[in-house]
Amino acid sequence: MAETFEQAEQAAALIKVTYEEQPAIVGLEENLTSAYKPAAGLGGAATQVTRGEAEAAFQSAAVRSEQTYTTPVYHHNAMEPHATIAQWEGDKLTVYDATQSVMGVKGLLSVTLGIPAENVQVYALYIGGGFGSKGFTWANTLLAPMAAKQFDRPVKLVLSRQQVFSTAGRRTQTVQKVSLGADSTGKLAAVKHATISETSFVDEFVETAGVATTMLYSTPNLDVSHELVRLNRGTPCPTRAPGEAPGTFALEVAMDELAEQLKIDPAQLRLINHADMEEQKKKQFSEKSLKECYQKGAEVIGWKNRKAEPGTLREGNYLVGYGMATATYPANRSASTAKATLFADGHAEILCGTQDIGTGTYTVMTQVAADAFALPPEKVKVKLGDSSYPKGAQSGGSQVSASVGPPIRAAALGAISKLIRLAIADPSSPLHGYKEEEIMADNGKIHLIKEPGRVETYVQIMNRKGLDKLEAQAKTNVSTRPSTPAPAPAGSPEAKAEEESKANKAVQEDEKMDRKDYAFHSFGAHFVKVLVDPDLGMIKIDRIVGVMDIGTVMNLKTATNQIMGGMIFGIGMALMENTQYDPNNGRVVTRDLAQYLVPVHADIPEIEVHFINKPDTFISPIGARGIGEIGITGITAAIANAVYNATGKRVRDLPITPDKLIS
Amino acid sequence: MEPFKLIRVHDNQAAIRTALMAGSRFIAGGTNLIDLMKLHIETPKQVVDINKLPFSGIEELPDGGLRIGALVKNSDLAYHPVVIKKYPVLSEALLSGASPQLRNMASVGGNLMQRTRCPYFYNTDFACNKRNPGSGCAALTGYNRMNAVLGTSDHCIATHPSDMCVALAALDATIHVQGTKGSRLIPFGEFHRLPGQTPHVEHSLLPGELITHVDIPGMSYSYRSHYLKVRDRASYEFALTSAAVLLDIRGGRIQKADIALGGVGTKPWRAVPAEKVLNGASADLQTYRAAAEAALSQAKSYKDNAYKIELAKRTLVRALTTAAAIS
Numbered sequence: 005m006a007e008t009f010e011q012a013e014q015a016a017a018l019i020k021v022t023y024e025e026q027p028a029i030v031g032l033e034e035n036l037t038s039a040y041k042p043a044a045g046l047g048g049a050a051t052q053v054t055r056g057e058a059e060a061a062f063q064s065a066a067v068r069s070e071q072t073y074t075t076p077v078y079h080h081n082a083m084e085p086h087a088t089i090a091q092w093e094g095d096k097l098t099v100y101d102a103t104q105s106v107m108g109v110k111g112l113l114s115v116t117l118g119i120p121a122e123n124v125q126v127y128a129l130y131i132g133g134g135f136g137s138k139g140f141t142w143a144n145t146l147l148a149p150m151a152a153k154q155f156d157r158p159v160k161l162v163l164s165r166q167q168v169f170s171t172a173g174r175r176t177q178t179v180q181k182v183s184l185g186a187d188s189t190g191k192l193a194a195v196k197h198a199t200i201s202e203t204s205f206v207d208e209f210v211e212t213a214g215v216a217t218t219m220l221y222s223t224p225n226l227d228v229s230h231e232l233v234r235l236n237r238g239t240p241c242p243t244r245a246p247g248e249a250p251g252t253f254a255l256e257v258a259m260d261e262l263a264e265q266l267k268i269d270p271a272q273l274r275l276i277n278h279a280d281m282e283e284q285k286k287k288q289f290s291e292k293s294l295k296e297c298y299q300k301g302a303e304v305i306g307w308k309n310r311k312a313e314p315g316t317l318r319e320g321n322y323l324v325g326y327g328m329a330t331a332t333y334p335a336n337r338s339a340s341t342a343k344a345t346l347f348a349d350g351h352a353e354i355l356c357g358t359q360d361i362g363t364g365t366y367t368v369m370t371q372v373a374a375d376a377f378a379l380p381p382e383k384v385k386v387k388l389g390d391s392s393y394p395k396g397a398q399s400g401g402s403q404v405s406a407s408v409g410p411p412i413r414a415a416a417l418g419a420i421s422k423l424i425r426l427a428i429a430d431p432s433s434p435l436h437g438y439k440e441e442e443i444m445a446d447n448g449k450i451h452l453i454k455e456p457g458r459v460e461t462y463v464q465i466m467n468r469k470g471l472d473k474l475e476a477q478a479k480t481n482v483s484t485r486p487s488t489p490a491p492a493p494a495g496s497p498e499a500k501a502e503e504e505s506k507a508n509k510a511v512q513e514d515e516k517m518d519r520k521d522y523a524f525h526s527f528g529a530h531f532v533k534v535l536v537d538p539d540l541g542m543i544k545i546d547r548i549v550g551v552m553d554i555g556t557v558m559n560l561k562t563a564t565n566q567i568m569g570g571m572i573f574g575i576g577m578a579l580m581e582n583t584q585y586d587p588n589n590g591r592v593v594t595r596d597l598a599q600y601l602v603p604v605h606a607d608i609p610e611i612e613v614h615f616i617n618k619p620d621t622f623i624s625p626i627g628a629r630g631i632g633e634i635g636i637t638g639i640t641a642a643i644a645n646a647v648y649n650a651t652g653k654r655v656r657d658l659p660i661t662p663d664k665l666i667s
Numbered sequence: 668m669e670p671f672k673l674i675r676v677h678d679n680q681a682a683i684r685t686a687l688m689a690g691s692r693f694i695a696g697g698t699n700l701i702d703l704m705k706l707h708i709e710t711p712k713q714v715v716d717i718n719k720l721p722f723s724g725i726e727e728l729p730d731g732g733l734r735i736g737a738l739v740k741n742s743d744l745a746y747h748p749v750v751i752k753k754y755p756v757l758s759e760a761l762l763s764g765a766s767p768q769l770r771n772m773a774s775v776g777g778n779l780m781q782r783t784r785c786p787y788f789y790n791t792d793f794a795c796n797k798r799n800p801g802s803g804c805a806a807l808t809g810y811n812r813m814n815a816v817l818g819t820s821d822h823c824i825a826t827h828p829s830d831m832c833v834a835l836a837a838l839d840a841t842i843h844v845q846g847t848k849g850s851r852l853i854p855f856g857e858f859h860r861l862p863g864q865t866p867h868v869e870h871s872l873l874p875g876e877l878i879t880h881v882d883i884p885g886m887s888y889s890y891r892s893h894y895l896k897v898r899d900r901a902s903y904e905f906a907l908t909s910a911a912v913l914l915d916i917r918g919g920r921i922q923k924a925d926i927a928l929g930g931v932g933t934k935p936w937r938a939v940p941a942e943k944v945l946n947g948a949s950a951d952l953q954t955y956r957a958a959a960e961a962a963l964s965q966a967k968s969y970k971d972n973a974y975k976i977e978l979a980k981r982t983l984v985r986a987l988t989t990a991a992a993i994s
Binding site: 010013014017166539540541542544579580584585586587588591593594595596598599601603604605606607659661662663666667 | 766977981984
């Protein structure tokens, strides 16, 4: 056990490992014949989805487009590598972990180390980026507690950048065949989307690239399939909109190709095939303003300047191209719990066992809590990233805001309700004897609605009762996923919260909303203008516009930031990001940030983000859907379509680098 | 990183003496050496810090040329008014390399000594004749999209990474070195070595020899020069292909052309066959294309880098076209 990082690193380098080499199975495209159909994707997601008679309808369609699109392996490359600090005190284990789920790590450590869950305490107060890589748990989280036990001392374990490339998740490579059949008016008669991706020999992960295809456009005939090939590579895991990000590249470039064959404007083709309802589940959308996204994006970018004929618009030495694509991501929500406390000094606190992975959860939940507590934000402290708190959602699947916002709001409202009832019951209060619904909270005080002068501060009420604090808990059991949440174990904090929530009006109103007839999805549209130097194959993104329909925008700054981040990921995917493996032995070759390229400032123009900002009245009383991942969907296709429009060169293999454009 | 001794020296002789000890390396900006030490590719016993030596100046020479101290920072050289005015090719090459932070640290001497970024050289798990002589070359049959197409051998196909050196090759720079036997001059073209059967021998410095200055000659036409770099992202990335060109054009005819290519060679690549085509020919696109064909006529590509041959030709044609338009 080393005392310093430098010591540890040098000592590890002195260990010489020899391997008995066996033939390696290293390339996806060389091993497509060994593809098999996986039973299900992550969380039981369906991997084989059909409706109607796709093959027959495709074969008899008036206009057909059938192409294969390929995407490479990507690595998340959060600036903060995976890292764990572990310390034992007797049987109790404390772990500081860079994770997207403190609750997940707690459960996993309990199971794998064979110790009771109550003996495991996990902290993740701030996380330097995850992008899916910290949603799964990797060796560091287990090795640090094991070493700490072995040597009876605290242990810190930080992966190097090179190690992150081999042992801590990645996005899988995909080969996607998209077949679109349409009638002469552009109406889709058949959509087929067959994905082959790869996984390791030790675990199975399906990149559900076709998942968005099942619902994005209206078509009576659909066939979405997923197959896997096992390779000698590290296990893949969710990465920045797993499924949708590579899947919308293939589908949305295919739509562009079909539009060209039909001689229909690509934005118009999307309108012609707009899905007014979720046709696979046969449900209405809870809220959908996609048409407005197309309209706004087209206006902002100046879509009317686009020439249908590729390679015909020039600015100086550059060819100019415009491209667009649809963005989409499911609006997930899962059961979550929160605890609210009002203190006698007039401040309030929220505890919730979720975490802020750099997306603004602290900020946005402070807003939600401050509104519900009727306190200014500086009087509200939101505490997250601690596994001793009531169980909140994991930071994955763009679900945190939609999942923990409602119970945080309900818990805070529950605390205020308790306070109001205290005043009503107290003969010394000016509000004594009134009904709860006649009283409202405002800026640290409660007053009679019809007589604002009849007022008391939170502090006065609590002081008179000799209370140093007033607590309330809330659990909302709403889930937009097919699986229903398991009941909370008896005696657990979640079970107590569930019990208390039976009397919480905000929880009741939320849970009794009729959601069964609705499908929950966010939508958006990306519009891009590119300049391409046709001789040298160099691409410059001139303008990039994203218009998002994500329900209520809770905080314009953090929301804009989220979408911008996704769009920059999209620039990376479109133009440079890719992980290369040695074709002989399968080890990662490009395993640092000098060889795995991500966009720098010089690659990124000013990013223009707009929101429709229409509340989703079915997802929750707050009306906001998650926003973490939709920004990266569609954007890669929009860039690829713009490059085609500029040059007439269709690159179907990402990234679009100079060598591919000049070949 | 392996433990090492840091020795600060204050005069040339002490530097040279210390550097003669086995396992010594000079350090100036450290922007390449420290990375290599962290990755166990370089494992010096002594690191000789030469930053206190008096080689930080840039002075104009009587022939109109420039004498550049080996410790001059890349940024200072790039933004030197004489360089901007008289040698745009050098300023542009420097500013197209690395990032502002790296250029602020990196020295001219260090840039001359910078080592390849071949991923197989950078990863001690793979065979590499440059890093571990005799172990083989994993890049030959590996992922070699970034590797060289000129000057390669069966033992090494690593690309020389520098932008600055491509400009200095075209400028016919001279390198001043000092060693135990005194000072000597090395013509730029003889400084870097082709890999041949000894890819670990990268330059012609003798043990202990210290680079003190780089001279670039005065040239009446050097204002008509240009560096063009094609790469996968807009900044902070090595060249797929690059070209440094100087053109002496009089009356529409090229009197003299100085051409070097980057991103394609195992050393900064002086394109003599292209110069032969250009010298005395008329300054037009047809000539530039013929020169580009000549420059790459000896190129040999590998599994993933055939594109470099065509891209390098286009890069040279564009660089020549751009330089010719400078007045």
